[in-house]
Amino acid sequence: MPRDALGVLSEIKRSFITKQLKEGKRGDGRGLQDFREATITTNYVPRAAGSAMVKLGRTRVLAGVKIESGEPFPDTPNSGVLTTNVELLPMAFPTFEAGPPNETSIEIARVVDRGIRESKMIDTQKLVIEPGKKVWIVFVDINIMDFDGNLIDACTLAAVSALRSAFIPASREGGKDMPLPVDQIPISVTMVKIGDDLVCDPDLEEEQLGSARITVTTTEDGHIRAMQKGDTGSFTFDEIKKAIKISSDTGATLRKKYFS
């Protein structure tokens, strides 16, 4: 597999990909709206409250959920806490460096978190142990282990799968261990704009070629829960509406495929 060490897309690859897109084809035979094959393995880390290893094409991420008791935030005394963190591990790409989260990992974490929070997948009101004093804190930590594009969707899939299979260790607080109560499942769909085309689940080369990126997260009811535009290019409003439609349709397909 080609190793573009510094992540700069060559003119040769640029024209090869563009030429194929003109015929509606992508390097691996996918259609413009097709996602790569995803493998989701839950309970990958049995010691964690919940976990999921996701392989999306060659991208690989591992999400782990830890649930611990703690104090609620002062402004929401009757709510549990959900917090999401993403680490771009240096093993995932030749130029990734170890260190505190950079703007890329922070953006991914916040977009994934927004999708989960706004879809009310987790009802934080149900995470109270002692109102105002003790609540459950749900830590979602996602480690990127192999990078071939579309980290946002891979991380959302991993976080959602991990949460869906998580258990609250209530026995530590005198209760009984129980599954983390979850409701609607958010699915994020990320597309990049290459020329006039919107290409879903871009691999690294497609991301490098894209001028702009848009992520739309939807729930079963077809409602939009989160959106994020990335990169320095721009979209027309028609393109945004098209992206929302694609996300809703593709989201439904993915939800049926992986979460039914």
Next chain:
Amino acid sequence: MGSESNIKLLDENGMRLDGRTPEQLRPIKIETNLLERADGSAYIEWGGNKIMVAVYGPREAYPKHTQDIEKAVVKARYNMAAFSVDERKRPGPDRRSVEISKVISEALSSAIMVEQFPRAQIDVFIEVMQADAGTRIAGLTAASVAVASAGIPMRDMVVGCTAGKVEGKVVLDLSKEEDNFGQADLPIAVLSKSKKVVLIQMDGDLSMEEFEQASEMILKATDNIAEIQRNALTSRYSVENIGDGE
């Protein structure tokens, strides 16, 4: 090491909490090349340990002032995932990780033919996804496999094991409880063929005889573990895995 506890780590028959005999290893499984971007990689399960190791290199050392004009610098980075331990760990290196990274780098440097790569560095990323005692040895054992799978020349493979003392008895391959509540912890790694020691640390209380007993057990175990390393590397090239040209 050696916290106060009422846990009985050995029963009347000398059997350990997890049912093992004093000289018995926990189950070990190693797989190679699960990662696409890295130059070499290995995944190890050892007891409840689940560790992924990725190798990049040799590549030009960066920043430039870290370059050694005569040889490659081996930089191991041992890191524990936030969800790898019972109480969630804040991401990022702590003092323990830094020390472990150092001793692992040094152990690998004994084996790797670093003189062949002046001005270069070899990065070894050890990610502990689930921890279950003996992570540094498991990580180093897998790292040796990952370095070999990256096509980096080595004098020998590096293989290791831990031993300790539990209620006065020397035991091989400490479990989590034995590590937390036992009386000694001795991780050792050697060059596979020559048995030269490339990593040795110890904390606790061991007499000279107990140390000899423990190190004998470890040396014997390294032969078994070396076989597991060999199978991990060669299995993907076995006859059964080759099709008819398709």
Next chain:
Amino acid sequence: MAEIKQIVMPGDLISEELGKPRNGVYKNSDGRYCSSYFGIIQKNDQGVDIVPFSGKYIPRRGDKVIGKVLEVGPSMWPVDINSTYNTLLHMNDTPWRTTSGDIKRFLGVGDYVYAKIMTLNEIKESWITLKDVGLRKLEGGHITSIPAPKVPRIIGKGGSMVNMIKDATNTRIVVGQNGLIWIDGTPEDVIEAIAAISIVEQEAHTVGLTDRMEKYLKERSVK
């Protein structure tokens, strides 16, 4: 079922009966010959080599390689040749009329070149040149790569393997000694060629590969 050549690991003893020890073999402290690599034992008239399954390209003077331009300097370009060390291309070693500070219009970041290793010193600093037959900036086509140790297998005896793939897929193929491969043809044919190369890469350590590839390519071309 394919027969495989003998696989060894670092530290494994290599019998002196096999021949004169060459690449990938070293003498240990007991004076015995050992393998440095995880790879296969390759015997020929000159002696015995250990060919690793993977690894970076080790530059040799005179090798023709495919490299990717990393930066544009005032008078030279650092180039990535899938090796531990980057190499340099000086503007005077190209066929173009260049002036210092103006070389970007001939070669930019991300461009690929087919070049020759011209000079190499003890601390592995090297320089490449485009001044030789066939060397050039590569345009069009597609780039793929294989581990450098497997290049001889892709080329085959006297070019037999790569020519077989070229003919069967109707493509132009240039194989760099460093493992990078340039393929030109229609997108479908290029993808076919990459698939064939991938099989050779995965089965490089087996015996009878040439015959199997001949069969595979014949079957594909009938479709």
